Amino acid sequence: MNQRDTSRRDFLKSCATGVAALRLASKAWPADACAEAMPLLAAAEQAASAKSRVVVARDAALRGPGTAVDSNRILSLLDRAMQNLFSLDHPGEPWKQLVHPGEKVGIKVNALGGRGLSTNAQLVAAICERLQEAGVRAHDIVIWDRDTDELEHAGFRSSTADNRVQCFGTDRVDYENELETYGSVGSRLSKILTQRCDVLINVPVLKDHDGAGVTIALKNMYGVIHNPNKYHPNGCDPYIADLNMLPAIRAKMLLTICDATTACYEGGPGYKPQYCWQNNALLVSRDPVALDYTGWQVIERKRSEKKLKTLEADERPPRYIATAADERHRLGTNDPRRIEVVEVAA
Amino acid sequence: MARENYARPNSLTSHWMQGENCIRDLERNPLSSTLDRRAFLKCALVSGAALGICDFAQPLAAIPSWATPQKQDDSRFTVEARFYQKLPNNKKIKCKLCPRECTVGDRERGYCGVRENRGGTYYTLVHSRVCAAHLDPIEKKPFFHYLPGTLALSLATAGCNVNCKFCQNWDISQVRPEQVPADYAPPKLVADLAKQHGCPSIAYTYSEPVIFAEYLMDAADAGHEAGVRSVVVSNGYMQEEALKTAYGKMDAVKIDLKAFTESYYKDVVVGQLKPVLDALVTLRKMDKWTEIVYLVVPTLNDSDDEFRGLARWVKANLGVDVPVHFSQFHPEYLLKNLPITPVPTLERAKAIADAEGLHYVYIGNVPGHPAENTYCPKCRHMLVERVGLMAKQILIRKGNCPFCGQHIPGVWA
Numbered sequence A: 001m002n003q004r005d006t007s008r009r010d011f012l013k014s015c016a017t018g019v020a021a022l023r024l025a026s027k028a029w030p031a032d033a034c035a036e037a038m039p040l041l042a043a044a045e046q047a048a049s050a051k052s053r054v055v056v057a058r059d060a061a062l063r064g065p066g067t068a069v070d071s072n073r074i075l076s077l078l079d080r081a082m083q084n085l086f087s088l089d090h091p092g093e094p095w096k097q098l099v100h101p102g103e104k105v106g107i108k109v110n111a112l113g114g115r116g117l118s119t120n121a122q123l124v125a126a127i128c129e130r131l132q133e134a135g136v137r138a139h140d141i142v143i144w145d146r147d148t149d150e151l152e153h154a155g156f157r158s159s160t161a162d163n164r165v166q167c168f169g170t171d172r173v174d175y176e177n178e179l180e181t182y183g184s185v186g187s188r189l190s191k192i193l194t195q196r197c198d199v200l201i202n203v204p205v206l207k208d209h210d211g212a213g214v215t216i217a218l219k220n221m222y223g224v225i226h227n228p229n230k231y232h233p234n235g236c237d238p239y240i241a242d243l244n245m246l247p248a249i250r251a252k253m254l255l256t257i258c259d260a261t262t263a264c265y266e267g268g269p270g271y272k273p274q275y276c277w278q279n280n281a282l283l284v285s286r287d288p289v290a291l292d293y294t295g296w297q298v299i300e301r302k303r304s305e306k307k308l309k310t311l312e313a314d315e316r317p318p319r320y321i322a323t324a325a326d327e328r329h330r331l332g333t334n335d336p337r338r339i340e341v342v343e344v345a346a
Numbered sequence B: 001m002a003r004e005n006y007a008r009p010n011s012l013t014s015h016w017m018q019g020e021n022c023i024r025d026l027e028r029n030p031l032s033s034t035l036d037r038r039a040f041l042k043c044a045l046v047s048g049a050a051l052g053i054c055d056f057a058q059p060l061a062a063i064p065s066w067a068t069p070q071k072q073d074d075s076r077f078t079v080e081a082r083f084y085q086k087l088p089n090n091k092k093i094k095c096k097l098c099p100r101e102c103t104v105g106d107r108e109r110g111y112c113g114v115r116e117n118r119g120g121t122y123y124t125l126v127h128s129r130v131c132a133a134h135l136d137p138i139e140k141k142p143f144f145h146y147l148p149g150t151l152a153l154s155l156a157t158a159g160c161n162v163n164c165k166f167c168q169n170w171d172i173s174q175v176r177p178e179q180v181p182a183d184y185a186p187p188k189l190v191a192d193l194a195k196q197h198g199c200p201s202i203a204y205t206y207s208e209p210v211i212f213a214e215y216l217m218d219a220a221d222a223g224h225e226a227g228v229r230s231v232v233v234s235n236g237y238m239q240e241e242a243l244k245t246a247y248g249k250m251d252a253v254k255i256d257l258k259a260f261t262e263s264y265y266k267d268v269v270v271g272q273l274k275p276v277l278d279a280l281v282t283l284r285k286m287d288k289w290t291e292i293v294y295l296v297v298p299t300l301n302d303s304d305d306e307f308r309g310l311a312r313w314v315k316a317n318l319g320v321d322v323p324v325h326f327s328q329f330h331p332e333y334l335l336k337n338l339p340i341t342p343v344p345t346l347e348r349a350k351a352i353a354d355a356e357g358l359h360y361v362y363i364g365n366v367p368g369h370p371a372e373n374t375y376c377p378k379c380r381h382m383l384v385e386r387v388g389l390m391a392k393q394i395l396i397r398k399g400n401c402p403f404c405g406q407h408i409p410g411v412w413a
Ligand code: SF4
Pocket: B095, B096, B097, B098, B099, B100, B101, B102, B109, B110, B111, B112, B113, B115, B160, B161, B210, B211
């Protein structure tokens, strides 16, 4: 363990009291469910009997004196979020339960909002660090979204060099020729998803969306297909839920780490600085529906604070969340009684 | 667009093995091709004979392959859209090109995937961005009463404003422009190419020309200046003002009337019937030469009631002289579970439309069927004999039947 890790552990220890005070009694998932990397399919089946845990980890001092996210503090924040999600004491342990050496891990970011409102590169660096510590080779990690130029505009540096973490867009490798269908629309899937990833970690941004109401975990999968424009009618409902039912997505999805360090409560999904706020938080869950429901409430609270209409009153409630939880989809739960929100503060 | 396949390179490879000596000429990059018409026809006939039909669709362009598309210079193809409205909040716009009326936020695209809001200004991304180009017989569109026996320089860009589950060309219609290779073909080049290849018309086709309206208008203007006409093959799902402006520049229009029920349009097309019927009436009022294709899909739009309803509506609103083509469906895209339309079903559709009094009812996609020919509605003599997509004999003289003098509506020269 290096110097950074030691000091991080000390830091975590110093925060422990606060965490314990906020942590609720039950675990996110039964212990055996966490023992193996649990794909979304299994997660949904578990959802019938267990509460879904969503950890909201916040650090008011995440940016230090400047506006940029501090790389050490974001790693600490990630560690606290993961340890609380898995109820484990050591920062490396959750990752060892999630991934295995030899696995190819995709990190699906959201790079549509440029530098202002895309997945934070420091956060992704922290995830890569923990994955490698868990035994995943750098070359087996791929950070990706739709387009390489968009990734670069968002602050990522594209890379396909040997022995390095890979970073590029689907534009470099194209989409599969065959269509995949669930529901009424057919799509070609990114070859990054189908050929370069055994498992997937979803790292979206917490954003308002002019059609769907919000765009968080489930909608981030629009970046996986060749024709997202065909999924926008009717507030993206049931298209968001349908898309997440595709086996290649459902079976590979391990975890969502939602970047809410900078979030957007109005005017999304494009970056509009006047509607963004430094929220300095991460939302982490293995249930993407519970995470989207929780993120939606965060956005509603901010809208209320800013004296804006609710999304319902603005005629764009995120109906897709209920659809994703319905009998036909069962991608997770949107029932607040079955969501355990664990607030973790620095 | 469903019926008129733009002919993917895969299918053409084996197709062209049979007319091998022509392949080098025909696969040359289109937009600099100097293939002369006689060489083209010779080649097409060889391959057509080998197939048992005269199946044209020679690739004039570097048409899409499944290789990773090369990065394209977006700026060359990006032109401000003609039909949209800026909204007061958050740099949103409302597109007024088709009845979908997408409200599009900044940095987002509309349903068709080829129009993008950039900072509150809406742009088409497909002006002069040609992803498929061929020399086709005009019968392939199909136009049966418009310049029969001629070739049309046929073009498409990526994109479509609906999502028909039976689309034959989904790999260009249901993609974003950057996902398929494309050539830069500005309007004047298109007009020059049409002239060079002896095509009296340019056809906007294969995908859905509604969504490249700005390009189509500019290409039509350039064509007209050079003495080349323009025809469009469209779903007609367009707002009235845009239709009048854009298709006002067309010399002939073919509309795919995909069914005669709203439920089919909602479930199979992802659109609406009413605006298409309105478009047909508007075209009629504009006095545009119009033909209609109805793709008959087994179990989904093949009832007697629908055929009869369609025929009665055409008769009442457009007149008995509008050609109606009942075309055979082939399983494609998201409707692979249905069979090819049985020929007796198409014959039933034709019999119903004939009985309702329509004068020119054709059966399409069934090479060699006698209902591909044009007959005089008065004396029943055959006036245009077609074999596959070739007009083999054209007997019409100055727009009239040479046997009884009956006027045969259409544009014959
Ligand atoms: S043309 Fe495209 S952007 Fe415009 S309304 Fe139709 S689908 Fe939407």
